[in-house]
Amino acid sequence: MEVKGKENKIFLSIITPEEKVFVGNVDFISLPAKSGSMGVLPGHIPTVTRLKTGILKIINDGTTTYIGVCRGYFEIMGTKAYVLTERAIITDVENLEKTVLELKKKHDITQEITEDTKRVSQAVAGLKKL
Amino acid sequence: MEKSQEIRSRIKSTIGTRKITKAMEMIASSKIKKAQNRIFEARAFMAGIVDVITDIAGQTNSLSDPLLMPHKEEKTVLILGVTADRGLCGGYNSNIIRLIEKTVKNSISAGKTVKLFIIGTRGRNYFRYMGYDIEMVYENLSDYPRFLDAREISREIISRYIKGEVDRVIICFTKFKNPAEQLPTMLQLLPIVKQGSMYLADGVLEQLDIKVTPEESISQMPFAEILYDPSPREVLESIILEYIYTTVYGTLLEATASETGARMTAMKSASKNADDMIKELVLIYHRARQQQITMEISEIISGTFALINE
Secondary structure (H helix, E strand, O other): OOOOOOOOEEEEEEEEOOOOEEEEEEEEEEEEEEEOEEEEEEOOOOOOOOOEEEEEEEEEEEEEEEEEOEEEEEEEOOEEEEEEEEOOEOOOOOHHHHHHHHHHHHHHHHHHHHHHHHHHHHHHHHOOOO | OHHHHHHHHHHHHHHHHHHHHHHHHHHHHHHHHHHHHHHHHHHHHHHHHHHHHHHHHHHHHOOOOOOOOOOOOOOEEEEEEEEOOOOOOHHHHHHHHHHHHHHHHHHHHHOOEEEEEEEEHHHHHHHHHHHOOOEEEEOOOOOOOOOOHHHHHHHHHHHHHHHHHEEEEHHHHHHHHOOOOEEEEEEEEEEEOOOOOOOOHHHHHHHHHOOOOOOOOOOOOOOHHHHOOOOHHHHHHHHHHHHHHHOOOOHHHHHHHHHHHHHHHHHHHHHHHHHHHHHHHHHHHHHHHHHHHHHHHHHHHHHHHHHHOO
C-alpha cells in the first residue's frame, strides 16, 4: 500500500479473491456487521469483525458510495482498514435492496450448484473406461 | 511435374499448421498476463486472511479448531491432483501426472488408503486408463477457475476431513514460476500445520509466494488491544475456512497460469519448427522445379538436334 492514509482519513481496501473492488481514503464507513450495523470513523480502536451479506456505505469528501458485500471480514488497525469478502458489487442508492437480493440469491444458487457439482463429479469419476 | 506438385501441397499444409500454432501461441500469451494478474489479486486476499489468523493466534494461546488438529491415526490420505482439460501444452500434463502418481504410490506403499480427487480431463483419462480408483472428478474449470469452484471443492474436502473419513489432504499442482518455467509441487492442505510462530503452514505461504512482511502487516500494535466481534474463536472458525478456500483457489490459479505458459512455449517451438520446415521444403521445391526445367530444356534441345541432323 503505497498511498499513506491522511491524518483524519481511513485508508480502506475492499478485497475479494478475484479483484480489488475499492482502494482509497475515506471519512466514514458503515458496515453490515454480524451483530448489527456498525459505523467506523478515523481513530477507531483496532477491531476485527465478521460481516454478513449487506450494504457497506462509504463517505468520502461528502460523496457516498454503496457497495454490496457477500459476508466476510472487516479489520481496522490505526489508519488502515481492510474488507475481505467473497464478492463485492458497487451499487447506488436506488438499487440497494436489489443488490442484497442478488448477493443472497447467488449464495442460494451456489448451495444448489454445490450439490449438483458433487453429484456430477461423483458420476464422472464413476464412469468406466470405454 | 508430379514431385514438385507434391512438395507444394506439403508446403501448403505446413503453412496451415503454422497458422494454427501461431494463433494458439498468441492466444496463450495474451491470456498469461491475465492469469498472472489473477494470481496477484488472490495473493492480496490471502495475505489479508493470513494476517487476521496470525493476529488471533497471537492473542489466544490455545487454539483447538478441528482443522488445526491432526488426527490421532493417519490411515487415509486424500490427494487432489490439478491437471488440465486440454492437451497441446508440452510436458505440462505428463509432468504433473507423474508427480500425482508418485505421491499416490508412496502413500500406498506406506500402508495408507488413498482417495483420489482429480481436476481436469487429462488427469481423469490417465488415471482411469491406469485403473486407479478416482473418487471425484472436476472438469471444465482449468481454463478459468472461479473462486466458487475452489469453494465447492474445498467444502467437499473439509467435510470429509471433519467427518474423519480422511486424515491428511495433499494437493499436487503446478507452480507458476515464469512463462517458460513451471514446477510440479506438493502442498499439504490439512491438517494445517503450525510452524514456528506462524499458525499456518509456512510451506503454503512459500509455495504460493505470499509474504506477510512486518510493514505490510497491519497489526503493529499489541494483540491485546484488538477487539473481536463477536469473539476471537468465532472469527477464527470461519476465517480458517476462508483460508482453505483461498489456498485451493490459489493452486487452481497457479495451475492455469502454468498451463497457459506451457502452451505458449510449446506453440512457440512448434511455430519455429514449422518455419524451419517450410524453408527446407521451399528449397527442395525449387530444386525439383529447376531439375524439371533442365530436363525439359535438354529434351527440347536434343529433339531439335535430332531434327537438324535429319
